[in-house]
Amino acid sequence: MSKLRILSAAAQVAEHLRGGLLVGKWSGTMPGGDGLAAELGVGVNTVEAALQQLEAEGLLINQGRRRGRLIRLPEGGITRAALRVAVLLNQIGDFDENFIASLPHDLEQAGHVPISPGKSLHDLKMDPERVARLVKETAADAWVVVAGSREVLEWFSEQELPAFALFGRRTGVPIAGTGPDNVTPFLVAVRKMIELGHRRIVNICRRERRVPGPGNAERAFLAELAKHGIPGGYYNLPDWLETRDGLQVLLGSLFQITPPTALIIDEALILAATQQFLAQRNIQVPRDVSLFCTFSDPTFAFCVPAMAEIRWDKRQATRAILRWASRVAGGREDCRQILIEADLIPGGTIGPVSGVGP
Numbered sequence: 001m002s003k004l005r006i007l008s009a010a011a012q013v014a015e016h017l018r019g020g021l022l023v024g025k026w027s028g029t030m031p032g033g034d035g036l037a038a039e040l041g042v043g044v045n046t047v048e049a050a051l052q053q054l055e056a057e058g059l060l061i062n063q064g065r066r067r068g069r070l071i072r073l074p075e076g077g078i079t080r081a082a083l084r085v086a087v088l089l090n091q092i093g094d095f096d097e098n099f100i101a102s103l104p105h106d107l108e109q110a111g112h113v114p115i116s117p118g119k120s121l122h123d124l125k126m127d128p129e130r131v132a133r134l135v136k137e138t139a140a141d142a143w144v145v146v147a148g149s150r151e152v153l154e155w156f157s158e159q160e161l162p163a164f165a166l167f168g169r170r171t172g173v174p175i176a177g178t179g180p181d182n183v184t185p186f187l188v189a190v191r192k193m194i195e196l197g198h199r200r201i202v203n204i205c206r207r208e209r210r211v212p213g214p215g216n217a218e219r220a221f222l223a224e225l226a227k228h229g230i231p232g233g234y235y236n237l238p239d240w241l242e243t244r245d246g247l248q249v250l251l252g253s254l255f256q257i258t259p260p261t262a263l264i265i266d267e268a269l270i271l272a273a274t275q276q277f278l279a280q281r282n283i284q285v286p287r288d289v290s291l292f293c294t295f296s297d298p299t300f301a302f303c304v305p306a307m308a309e310i311r312w313d314k315r316q317a318t319r320a321i322l323r324w325a326s327r328v329a330g331g332r333e334d335c336r337q338i339l340i341e342a343d344l345i346p347g348g349t350i351g352p353v354s355g356v357g358p
Helices: 009-022 033-040 044-056 092-096 103-109 128-137 150-157 183-195 216-227 244-254 268-280 298-302 315-329
Strands: 084-088 113-115 142-146 163-166 176-181 201-204 262-265 290-293 308-312 337-345
Touching (some): 009 033, 009 044, 084 128, 103 315, 142 150, 142 315, 163 315, 176 315, 183 216, 201 244, 244 268, 268 290, 268 298
Parallel strands (some): 084 113, 084 142, 163 176, 201 262
16 A cells, blocks of 8 residues: 655645646746736745746746746647636636536546636626737637627637637527526516516616627516516616616615516526615515526525525536537537526515505
């Protein structure tokens, strides 16, 4: 039986960096110690000791102060993984979603090198020009784009670099992608609200769901209102500044004069802030207002009453990404889009309008 090796922190970092070098994660010169320390969550001194160890092994050449270490791999020493895959999040908080947080590990297990570009679409203001600069600066063979706007996804579709749209405004864009088929359960929830007497129904969603025009679910929502004689417009699908204060301003204006009787929210983060707003004003769910979230979240398991939500198997999204990466690594072009079956979980947050019902 071999002896157990107890590695120092510097040795563990050196082992991690060595593995990245041998699969081609970096080329030319090595990133600086400060950047690596921030990426790995360790001290600069630990990283420096690890880099010195790699110098001693001949993998790096020190070019002096303020100059990056030159990478020198042995002939035939690169065992490049199939793809270096950059994951461009909508916002850094996306990693709170379990299956997105595990995606880098899943890619690595499949033989790929996950890359963190260091910025999110939110940081880049969903601006294709800023995205283009980030892509140019990032050593990646392919990109997974989380909840991109139509403009961003159209830009990726025009590049030679393979890209995969996880959620986002991908319909009609020639780009591989996946996400839940949530229009049908969405409409089931809206019809239930209307049956219970709701006419002031407001859908609070991100800008990329509203611009340059409403997305599939949002269009279906407005059409369903019109079908039941409810004029749909700005009140039902409001524009808002996507900041903490911007959400508070929106909610304050909505509940000032003609408060909505039902709120549809497309993200758990926005839902949590909305619930806090309601609690501070003693607005009870579902007595005073109904709530429906179009995205499932693990925290809903602890909600009382149970949250009305759209639920789907997120493992299917991971599998779709890994299949796409495998095909692209094999030199095959892939622009297939896969819809994942989704279901409405009624919960207990949709109720009759106050004074309406049995």
